[in-house]
Amino acid sequence: MQTKRNLFGLTVLQLKEVVLSIGLPAYTAIQLEEWLYKKRVSDFVSMTNLSKQAREKLEMDYIIQLTEPSKVQVSIDGTKKYLYPTQIGKFIEAAYIPDKERATLCVSTQIGCKMGCLFCMTGKQGFQGNLTAGEILNQIQSLPEFDKLTNIVYMGMGEPMDNIEAVLQSIEIITSDKGYGWSPKRITVSTIGIIPAMITFLEKSQAHLAISLHSPFDEERQEIMPIQSVYPISEVIAEIKKWDLGRQRRISFEYIMFKDVNDTPRHVNELVRLLNGIKCRINLIRFHPIPDTPLEGTNYDGIVDFQQRLRAKGLTVTIRASRGEDIFAACGMLSTKELLNKQQETDF
Amino acid sequence: MSTKHQLYKFKVETIRSISHGVYILSFKHNFQFSAGQIIAVDLIPDGKPRLYSIASAEKEALMEILFDEKKDGKLTPFLSKLVPGDDINVSEPFGTFKISAESGYCIAAGTGIAPFVSMARSGLGNNKVLIHGAKMDESFYFSDLLEEIMPGNLVRCCSQQEDTKYYKGRLTQWLINQNDLPSTQHYYLCGSAEMVVQVRDILINKGIPFQNIISETYF
Numbered sequence: 001m002q003t004k005r006n007l008f009g010l011t012v013l014q015l016k017e018v019v020l021s022i023g024l025p026a027y028t029a030i031q032l033e034e035w036l037y038k039k040r041v042s043d044f045v046s047m048t049n050l051s052k053q054a055r056e057k058l059e060m061d062y063i064i065q066l067t068e069p070s071k072v073q074v075s076i077d078g079t080k081k082y083l084y085p086t087q088i089g090k091f092i093e094a095a096y097i098p099d100k101e102r103a104t105l106c107v108s109t110q111i112g113c114k115m116g117c118l119f120c121m122t123g124k125q126g127f128q129g130n131l132t133a134g135e136i137l138n139q140i141q142s143l144p145e146f147d148k149l150t151n152i153v154y155m156g157m158g159e160p161m162d163n164i165e166a167v168l169q170s171i172e173i174i175t176s177d178k179g180y181g182w183s184p185k186r187i188t189v190s191t192i193g194i195i196p197a198m199i200t201f202l203e204k205s206q207a208h209l210a211i212s213l214h215s216p217f218d219e220e221r222q223e224i225m226p227i228q229s230v231y232p233i234s235e236v237i238a239e240i241k242k243w244d245l246g247r248q249r250r251i252s253f254e255y256i257m258f259k260d261v262n263d264t265p266r267h268v269n270e271l272v273r274l275l276n277g278i279k280c281r282i283n284l285i286r287f288h289p290i291p292d293t294p295l296e297g298t299n300y301d302g303i304v305d306f307q308q309r310l311r312a313k314g315l316t317v318t319i320r321a322s323r324g325e326d327i328f329a330a331c332g333m334l335s336t337k338e339l340l341n342k343q344q345e346t347d348f
Numbered sequence: 349m350s351t352k353h354q355l356y357k358f359k360v361e362t363i364r365s366i367s368h369g370v371y372i373l374s375f376k377h378n379f380q381f382s383a384g385q386i387i388a389v390d391l392i393p394d395g396k397p398r399l400y401s402i403a404s405a406e407k408e409a410l411m412e413i414l415f416d417e418k419k420d421g422k423l424t425p426f427l428s429k430l431v432p433g434d435d436i437n438v439s440e441p442f443g444t445f446k447i448s449a450e451s452g453y454c455i456a457a458g459t460g461i462a463p464f465v466s467m468a469r470s471g472l473g474n475n476k477v478l479i480h481g482a483k484m485d486e487s488f489y490f491s492d493l494l495e496e497i498m499p500g501n502l503v504r505c506c507s508q509q510e511d512t513k514y515y516k517g518r519l520t521q522w523l524i525n526q527n528d529l530p531s532t533q534h535y536y537l538c539g540s541a542e543m544v545v546q547v548r549d550i551l552i553n554k555g556i557p558f559q560n561i562i563s564e565t566y567f
Contacts, residue, residue, distance in 0.1 A: 114567040116541040118548070118558060126542020127567075162567060194567075196352040196396075222444065226544065226563040229445040230386065230399065292549045294558045348457035348481030348507060348519050348543045 004063040008036060008141075009134020011172050022057045030178055032058075037179040040141060042066055066142050067135075069094075079324030083335060084139060086111055090128045091335040092157055094139040097323050104151040107139045109167055110158025111335075115192055118224040119214075119256060121290045122157045125336050131158070133169035140174070152182075154189040155210065157335065161189075161197035171205050184208075185248060192227050193236035202243055210283070211236060213253040215262045216270040224261070224295070237274055251280045256287050257298035263306055272313045281316045288325065353388040353397050355437035360430050361410055367486045369417040370459065371428050372403070373436075377411040381441030383466040384536075384564075388439035389413065391426055395437075398423050399567070401462035401538070402441060403490070405469035411438075414462040414489060445564040447536055451475035453529070455547055457519065457539035458482055463564065464538065465490045468497045477501050481519030481543070483508040519543075523550045531555050537563040 007015065016029035028050065035047045042064045044055040069082035070091075080096040092108040112125035140152065152174065154160045160167045171187060173179040184206035191198055192212045201209065213233060215221035222228035240251060253275065257263050271282070284307055287297030298306070303319055310317045358375040365371050383406055388397035404412040417424045430436065447454070447467045454464040454476050461480050467473055478498055482488055488504050495502060505519035506512035515522055520543075523529075535551055537544045544563045551561055 112541070114541045114565055116544045116548075116563060116565040123541055123545050124549075126540055126545065159567075199352055218444070222562065223559050226565050227567075229562075229564055230443050230567075232444060292553065294552050348483075348505070348539065 004061055006065045006134060007032065007058075007062050008042075008064050008066055009132055009137050009169070009173070010036075011133075011169055012176065012178065018062065019054075022061065024054050024057060028054055033173075033176065033178040036064065037137075037141075037173055037176070038181065040146075066138050068142055073327040075324040075327045077323055077326075079327065080145075081324060081327055082139070082143065084135075084142070086129070086131065086135060088129055092131065092135070092139070093335050094143065094156060095324065096143060096145055098145075098148070099321070099323075102150045103145060103148045104153055105140060105143060105145075105149055106153050106156045107136055108156035108158055109136060109154055109160045109163045113158045114162060115159050116226050117192070117212075119258070119287065119290070119293060119295055121336050124290075130163040131166060133166045133173070136166060136170040137173060140180075151186050151188070153210075154187075159192050159194065161191045161194040161201060164197040164200055168201070168204055171207055175206075188250075188252070190254065192225065193231050193233060194227070195231045195236060195239055198236070199239065202245075206249060208250040208252070210252045210254050211240070213255050213271075213282075214258075216267060216274045220262065224258075234274070237278070241277055245279075251278060253280060253282045254285060255282055256285045257303050257306065258287055259296040259298045259302070261295060263298040263302055265309065268306065268309045268313070271310065272315065275315065281318060282310060284317060284319045286320070286322045288322070353439040355388065355390060355393050355397060355439055357393070357435050358438055360432050360434045360436055362432060363428075363430050365428075366489055369428075370414070370487070370489065371417065372412055372414055373427060373430065374404070374410040374412045375436060375438070376409055377438075379411070379441050381406060382446045383470045383472055384443070384445040384447045384463045385441040386443045386445075387411075387413070387441050389427070390423065390437045391435075393437050396422070397437070397439065401445075401460075401466070401564075403462040403465045403469075405466060405471075408469070414459050414465075416459050443564075445536075445538070445562065447472055447476075448534065449475075450534065452534040452536060453477045453479065454536045455479045455519065455523075455538075456481070457543040458487060459489070460539035460543070460564075460566070461489055462538075464536070465494065468494055473498045473501070477503065479503040479505065479519055479522065481505045481507065481522075481539075485509050485512050485514065488514070520546050520550060523547060523554075526554070529554055529556065531557065531560070533560065535561045537561065539566065541565045541567075 012033045015032045019028040035041050044058050071083035073081045078098045082094045090111045095106040097104045111128035113122045114127040116123045174182050187207035190210040218232050307317045362374045386399045390397035400413040403414045417428045504514035505522045506514045507518045
């Protein structure tokens, strides 16, 4: 028996291909887009401006399938971590972070991750697969708090630039007038600095970019982030400096603070030198310790001191509020626990 | 504006299968590189190239890459069909996963052996211990060559073949069983993220400073 194709996650252009292939007029794609993402219906019967014949044709070969979260952990501070099963029997996480008038959802783009950063729990899963645009969007649309969302950050499991096509496809739907109709200014995509995909992102999207910096020194960054050996941070920064991003688009640098590793005056001076000429913000992040890590987080006073030293040199620096500590809100914690219950097959 | 990989056209010199679905492709080149570096490879000049570690020696006229054909891959099913004389597009060598002349440990899984083959062929292998993990004996690529260059310093860990000629078990288990890994030497890791992370955790638990562990993951 042939499996019906899921329409959820398709852009209007992809929907157009679908409707033309079954003999429906091209404008049906726009109607479908609006039903799927703006009106958020999950059955063809409810699509009342489609002819009965069109609905029957769609019903024959297609479905609209969303997946509810299978587990939720709730923090005392209101942060919620949702676990979603994926099509290939694995798990991903999305973290809902309410904060006064803002409500941010941190979404995953891959199952596991290939990057192997020393401080990251997701990396301990290895790489299990890419998410489709539908699976990325599902984390948003299946969220019980969907209507409260003000911001989306692509900072969950996986490296977004390593799955750039699906990431761009999902952003296209979020920002489309007949989709969610969001401004790209409400979306931030994080990257470790995969330069070719980062260029594609800058060319094809207007969303904000956050770069995982974590050390301004090439050699020291390589000790905690293997990607450094392929795309050194100095080259990532050199690429960013070529772009005139205007006033609407924001570049930020994420900087997890590790005691005695990247929190010294030497690092302050090098950060100032490295980021000279870029209109940006540095976001200092307290380290959520993970099992077996040799790294220790800088304490709060040390983070504030680092912030003040950078500010004194003229940089814009914020400290990210730690949220959901009681439920281990750092990405990968919940899904890795689920995954490690299963025996993994490896090539070693 | 773009600094995406600039690719240059070369002619395939040789391509041969060395194991089920695993190939060595070579082409004449005029690049300078260091053992451990990578190249971006594609069949079209403006596509989405994939990255491969160089497996040949620094001064060799032929550059070699080792690749594993992925049936649903966007490049390797086509690479494996190439014949001598076909065009491929290749970037200049780049990357900073360079292996020093000092003594150390090199740990690889599967095709992650490639940078260490380059190292051995470039004369940097004499004072290294090379630990290679694979599922089957046939997957210890370049085994004869490595035995010749690094006799006595080669450990092969076979995880799935019952009658293996080598250590029977995963390379992670072999490492766990070692009680005298020096903490002052460098450890070079190349393989999947899963392998790199597991091996790194084991080494750190054995007292190796993370600063001495240099990793490269496939992506």
